[in-house]
Amino acid sequence: MKREVKTDRAPAPVGPYSQAVEVGNVLFLSGQIGIDPSTGKLRSSFKEQAVQVFRNVEEILRTAGYSKENVVKVTLYLTDLSKFQELNTIYQEFFREVNPKPARVTVGVKDLPLGADIEVEVVAVRT
Numbered sequence: 001m002k003r004e005v006k007t008d009r010a011p012a013p014v015g016p017y018s019q020a021v022e023v024g025n026v027l028f029l030s031g032q033i034g035i036d037p038s039t040g041k042l043r044s045s046f047k048e049q050a051v052q053v054f055r056n057v058e059e060i061l062r063t064a065g066y067s068k069e070n071v072v073k074v075t076l077y078l079t080d081l082s083k084f085q086e087l088n089t090i091y092q093e094f095f096r097e098v099n100p101k102p103a104r105v106t107v108g109v110k111d112l113p114l115g116a117d118i119e120v121e122v123v124a125v126r127t
Contacts, residue, residue, distance in 0.1 A: 007063035010056040011035035014113055020060050027064050027124040031077070032056045033116035046083050046117045047090065053120045054094040061124060068098050070124040076106040077119040087118065 005020035005027065006012075013019060013030065020029045034049025035042050037056070043049045061067055078087065084106065095101055102122075112119050 005060060005064040007059055009037060009059040009063065011037045011040065020064055022064055025126040027061070027066050027070070027122075027126070029057060029060055029122040029124070031075075031119040031121045032060075033113060033119050035114070042114050042116055046080070047086065049117050050087055050090045053118055054090065057120060057122055058094075061122075064124075066124045066126055068095060070126055071095075071098070071102045071122055072125050073123040074102045074104045075121040076104065077109045077112060077121075078106060079109055079112055079117050081106075081108040083117070 001023075003022045004018045005022055006018065010019055010032070014035075017030050020027055022028075032053045033042065034052040035056070036052055037059075043052045058068065061070065074091075076087065076091075078084065087106075
């Protein structure tokens, strides 16, 4: 059985999709971009967007009853791969206390929705 997860503490979807869907004990988060849910606007700098993305991910996880420790796979989309090390610093801080760290892939892309610099997709499992 599928369950939709949604929260006002993360941005509303910018298209016809759910913030997250839970199937059994697995949670699939849709790609998150750096929109501040309080303003509905995309943060301006890469760093601000990246930090906001992980805040949004954490809020969706929390709403669904999961935490960062439940994350098993992260997919990162960047429009500028020269930001890879800056992203790694933010990512490392977000997952600082999580062991083992989630599996991960980083993909360079030409464009992202609303002109975002970064999009993050997450899969979490509750054991």
